[in-house]
Amino acid sequence: MALSRRTLLASAIAAPALVGCARKSDGPLRFWAMGREGEVVGELMVDFQREHPGISVRVEQLPWTAAHEKLLTAFAGDATPDVAQLGNTWLPEFAALGALRPLQAFVDATPELQPADWFAGIWQTNEIDGQLLGLPWYVDTRLMFYRPDLFARAGIARAPQSWGEWVQALNALQRDGTRYPLLLPLNEFDVLLALALQQGEPLLREGGRFGNFRSAGFQRAAGFFLDRFSAGHAQPITNNEISNLWQEFGRGMFAMFVSGPWQIGELTRRLGPARLADWATAPLPGPTGPGASTAGGASLVVFQRSKRQADTLKLLAWLARPATQQRFHALTGNLPPRRSTWQRPGTDGRPLIEDDKSRAFAQQLERVRPTPAVPEWERIAQEMQLLANRAVAERLTPLQMGTALDVRADAFLEKRRWMLERRS
Amino acid sequence: MKPRNLAGWMFVAPALAVIGLFFILPVAAGLALSFTDFDLYALADLRNLRFAGLDNYVRVLSLPLFWTALLNTLEFVVLGVPLSIGLSLGCAVLLQSPLARFKPFFRTALFAPVVTTLVAVAVIWRYLFHVRYGLINSGLGHIGIGPIDWLGDPHWSMPAIVVFAVWKGFGANMIIFVAALQAIPDELYEAARIDGARRWAQFRHITLPMLGPTLLMVSVLTMAGYFQLFAEPYVMTQGGPLQSTVSVLYLMYEEGFRWWNLGQASAVAFLLFVLMVGVTQAMRRLGRGTEEAASA
Numbered sequence: 001m002a003l004s005r006r007t008l009l010a011s012a013i014a015a016p017a018l019v020g021c022a023r024k025s026d027g028p029l030r031f032w033a034m035g036r037e038g039e040v041v042g043e044l045m046v047d048f049q050r051e052h053p054g055i056s057v058r059v060e061q062l063p064w065t066a067a068h069e070k071l072l073t074a075f076a077g078d079a080t081p082d083v084a085q086l087g088n089t090w091l092p093e094f095a096a097l098g099a100l101r102p103l104q105a106f107v108d109a110t111p112e113l114q115p116a117d118w119f120a121g122i123w124q125t126n127e128i129d130g131q132l133l134g135l136p137w138y139v140d141t142r143l144m145f146y147r148p149d150l151f152a153r154a155g156i157a158r159a160p161q162s163w164g165e166w167v168q169a170l171n172a173l174q175r176d177g178t179r180y181p182l183l184l185p186l187n188e189f190d191v192l193l194a195l196a197l198q199q200g201e202p203l204l205r206e207g208g209r210f211g212n213f214r215s216a217g218f219q220r221a222a223g224f225f226l227d228r229f230s231a232g233h234a235q236p237i238t239n240n241e242i243s244n245l246w247q248e249f250g251r252g253m254f255a256m257f258v259s260g261p262w263q264i265g266e267l268t269r270r271l272g273p274a275r276l277a278d279w280a281t282a283p284l285p286g287p288t289g290p291g292a293s294t295a296g297g298a299s300l301v302v303f304q305r306s307k308r309q310a311d312t313l314k315l316l317a318w319l320a321r322p323a324t325q326q327r328f329h330a331l332t333g334n335l336p337p338r339r340s341t342w343q344r345p346g347t348d349g350r351p352l353i354e355d356d357k358s359r360a361f362a363q364q365l366e367r368v369r370p371t372p373a374v375p376e377w378e379r380i381a382q383e384m385q386l387l388a389n390r391a392v393a394e395r396l397t398p399l400q401m402g403t404a405l406d407v408r409a410d411a412f413l414e415k416r417r418w419m420l421e422r423r424s
Numbered sequence: 425m426k427p428r429n430l431a432g433w434m435f436v437a438p439a440l441a442v443i444g445l446f447f448i449l450p451v452a453a454g455l456a457l458s459f460t461d462f463d464l465y466a467l468a469d470l471r472n473l474r475f476a477g478l479d480n481y482v483r484v485l486s487l488p489l490f491w492t493a494l495l496n497t498l499e500f501v502v503l504g505v506p507l508s509i510g511l512s513l514g515c516a517v518l519l520q521s522p523l524a525r526f527k528p529f530f531r532t533a534l535f536a537p538v539v540t541t542l543v544a545v546a547v548i549w550r551y552l553f554h555v556r557y558g559l560i561n562s563g564l565g566h567i568g569i570g571p572i573d574w575l576g577d578p579h580w581s582m583p584a585i586v587v588f589a590v591w592k593g594f595g596a597n598m599i600i601f602v603a604a605l606q607a608i609p610d611e612l613y614e615a616a617r618i619d620g621a622r623r624w625a626q627f628r629h630i631t632l633p634m635l636g637p638t639l640l641m642v643s644v645l646t647m648a649g650y651f652q653l654f655a656e657p658y659v660m661t662q663g664g665p666l667q668s669t670v671s672v673l674y675l676m677y678e679e680g681f682r683w684w685n686l687g688q689a690s691a692v693a694f695l696l697f698v699l700m701v702g703v704t705q706a707m708r709r710l711g712r713g714t715e716e717a718a719s720a
Contacts, residue, residue: 065662069681076467097468187666238665241576375464379683415465419472 028058029311030081032071035064037085037137037298040331047327048318055311075099082306083315085137088125088299093375095128101302104132106313113320117338121295121368128373134299135316138325138334141293142190143364144282145263146256147249150178159282163224166285170233173255180235183245183257184228186392187238189385190294191258194284195221197369198291204409208374209417211409213384213402220287222391222398229392236392246270249279258284260296264357265333281360283367295368297337326352335361376412383408458690467684480691490692492667493675494699496582500671501650504586508646509639512594516601517631531602535595542592546659549588550575553660575661578668585656585669592656593649597642604638605631640711644704651700672696 033041038061045057060081062070068090074080075097086094094100107113115123118136126134146159151169154176160166173181184191196203199217204210212218228234242248249257250271267279284293300319302312318324325336326344329352336342342353342362353362371377384405391401458480465472484490515534519527537545552559553574561571574584612630621629632639654673657663663670663678670678672692680689 072464072467072684073681093464096464187664415461415463415472418474419465 028056029083029308029315031057031059031315032062032067032081032084033059034062034067034085034298036332037334038062040328043331044319044324044328047324048315051318052311052314055314057315078305080303080305082303082308083312084301084303085298086134086301088122088134088136088295088297089371089378091126091134091299091301092128092373092377094301095131095133095373096375099303099305100133101304101306101309102131102133103135103302103316106316107132107135110313110317113317114340117340119295119337119339119365119368121292121370122297122337122365125295125297125370125373126299134301135320136337137298137300137319138328138332139337139365139368140260140296140298140335141361141364141368142194142258142260142296143284143293143360144256144258145249145267146280146282147252147278148280149278150176150252150255154178159280160285162285162289162291163287167231167233170228170231174233178252178255180233180253181255182228182234183242183249183254184225184234185239185242186236186389187385189381189388190260192221192225192384192388193371193381194258194291194293195225197294197371198284198286200292202372204372204374204377204380204413207420208372209413209420211380211406211413213405213409214399215402218402219398222388222401225388226391226396226398226401230395238389250275261335261358261361262333268357281357283360283364290363290367292367292369293364295370297335335365374413374416376409376416379412380405380409383412454690454693457686458688458694460687462686464684476687480688481695484688484691484695489667489670489675490672490695493670493672496667496669497651497653497671497673499582500586500589500653501647503583504589504650505643505646507586508590508594508650509597509643511590512597512642513601513635513639515594515598516605517627519598519602520605531599534598537592538595540592542655543659545592546588546656549591550660553584576665578666581661581665581668585653585660588660589650589653589656593646597646600638600642601635604635608634636711640707644707647707648700648704651696651703672699 031041031045032038038059042059045059049056068087071080071084071086071090071094075094080099091100107115113135119139122136122139126132126136144159148159150173151157151159154169154172156169156172160169170181196218199215199221201212201215201217203212203218205212205215213222229236239245245257246267247270248254249267264281268276271279283290285291300316302309302316306312319328320338322336322338322341322344325338325341326346328334329336329341330347335358336352339362343351345351352358371381387401387405387408390396391398396404459476459478460466461474461476461480463472518524519531519534524530551557553561555561555571555573555576558574560574565571572580574580608631612634613626616626616630652673653671654677657669657671657674658677661669663674673696676689676692676696679685679692
């Protein structure tokens with residue numbers, strides 16, 4: 001046991017270090033990509049190399065579960081790749097390390113990139129302290145998947161647009177016989193986060209020095225979230241307790257859940273073509289009308305230590321083309337970050353924007369908001385989820401939950417405060 | 425220094441240099457690290473490093489997750505160590521029995537899990553533990569026990585990890601027990617048989633006392649290994665569900681390599697070290713006590 005742990009750690013540290021030896025000014029460009037993206041991007045690279053015969057690219061695949069550790073270890077071991085895919089919530093960390101090349105000058109010098117063509121909320125996640133450090137590769141947000149047939153049976157004509165309509169719909173579904181109409185898994189923080197982002201109040205105050213979870217905005221969001229459980233609209237369970245989300249949704253155990261774009265593919269496949277009309281997507285309701293949601297996804301970054309800056313930028317520019325993004329979408333199902341990619345006719349002649357199920361995502365993407373751009377955010381978000389879980393189990397009030405969350409967030413941010421203090 | 429001493433030192437110098445470089449130095453560096461707040465910011469710029477004194481230790485001890493992790497680890501040790509030792513002793517005794525056939529085959533088969541790659545067999549065990557398609561649940565189904573969500577239910581996740589770890593590790597101890605059993609003189613059993621002792625009495629009054637020192641050593645080693653639970657939850661559950669398989673070492677790994685708080689991670693490591701030293705010392709004391717009681 002001890003031995004295997006040691007070898008595991010050693011290999012985690014040594015593996016990037018070994019490939020690191022290959023970092024030269026000649027040789028192939030090293031491109032780290034994760035999960036499914038890493039599997040298919042090699043296919044795209046064939047086309048890239050046809051256009052740029054002088055640049056050979058070696059794609060190295062990382063599993064998502066180990067990617068974050070690997071990238072940090074690679075930085076510590078001076079073995080970072082030339083280009084990498086980075087979850088956009090990881091950007092602040094790598095920005096704090098000074099590991100990433102600023103891209104504003106490149107964007108200014110490349111007219112075809114057209115920053116205004118990209119969804120603004122997603123673009124913002126790549127601007128850390130006013131500096132552009134990444135180029136969005138694909139986007140991810142959360143919205144509502146629901147059952148129009150069950151809605152119609154309960155006498156609701158359309159998907160809810162505001163919180164008020166949402167609650168009305170839930171009540172009507174409950175009266176109609178769906179015991180827990182909404183699925184809110186307690187081991188995910190995305191829904192609560194989206195509700196909090198809708199408030200427009202920052203989640204951290206004073207430039208990311210303190211938690212802002214006792215603010216009126218977060219209190220409203222937490223209150224709405226916790227009320228769904230106390231009102232019996234949602235069952236207090238985690239994802240692990242749902243053996244097959246798609247089957248249960250198809251069976252009508254719940255009539256709506258909040259999730260991401262990959263569910264379109266999953267639901268199509270698992271419920272089959274015969275039931276395509278039984279489920280639909282809709283933007284997330286906000287306090288008074290259509291609301292904001294999270295700005296997730298992954299970006300492409302160039303590492304400062306790369307000796308192949310000019311070549312990496314050619315690769316970035318090529319990957320950002322609407323035509324490339326469209327092929328990438330066809331290969332992975334990941335949603336493109338540029339509006340013009342959504343408008344391009346696909347292989348069947350119809351653009352993505354006209355797709356029934358995807359259209360709601362395009363609408364939602366116009367209203368996404370970034371999370372605070374501090375390295376500590378992921379950790380704070382995890383605490384938020386743990387505390388929400390506890391608040392439901394122990395029936396805490398939103399204020400008790402916010403107070404506890406502020407205490408923990410302030411502790412995580414202590415170092416940051418000290419550094420900002422010293423810098424000024 | 426006398427020339428004779430010098431020659432001695434010269435002989436051990438290479439070994440000492442290696443131990444110093446690869447053991448003492450990293451441990452000392454780790455200890456030093458645990459008194460600082462080395463983190464992501466310090467990695468970017470060493471001027472961001474602060475001396476933290478005992479803060480890391482205080483913070484870790486006041487962290488609810490640390491106590492959860494400690495309880496989880498203790499659950500693993502308390503369930504796993506006796507099970508592992510019992511199983512390996514049982515198999516060793518069976519293998520030593522004059523009635524056993526195909527001894528070399530069984531010895532190899534039972535030892536095989538020890539030399540397999542943990543990550544590869546963990547993947548296989550994840551299939552075995554699968555709620556709907558797993559062999560274990562389908563076996564239980566035949567005797568009328570409903571499906572258990574081994575890796576998804578917080579109550580069952582740790583027992584599942586115990587089963588896997590025991591299966592993976594018991595062969596090593598079994599080999600040690602086989603060797604120790606062979607060292608027990610046959611005359612003792614003969615004499616006992618003449619006195620009319622049955623199997624159980626022979627096991628209880630000859631085998632166990634003669635195995636005493638081996639048992640103590642095996643328990644100390646197994647316990648030390650089991651306290652360092654990490655790879656199994658890392659591969660099988662990632663610490664979930666509901667943090668029910670977060671062990672102390674897993675917590676250290678998360679602190680260190682996920683959140684990059686190397687200072688705090690080092691503090692966790694040294695707390696675990698102190699705990700393990702304490703437990704093994706207590707066991708040695710206990711072992712010596714029973715030996716003295718037996719000889720008195």
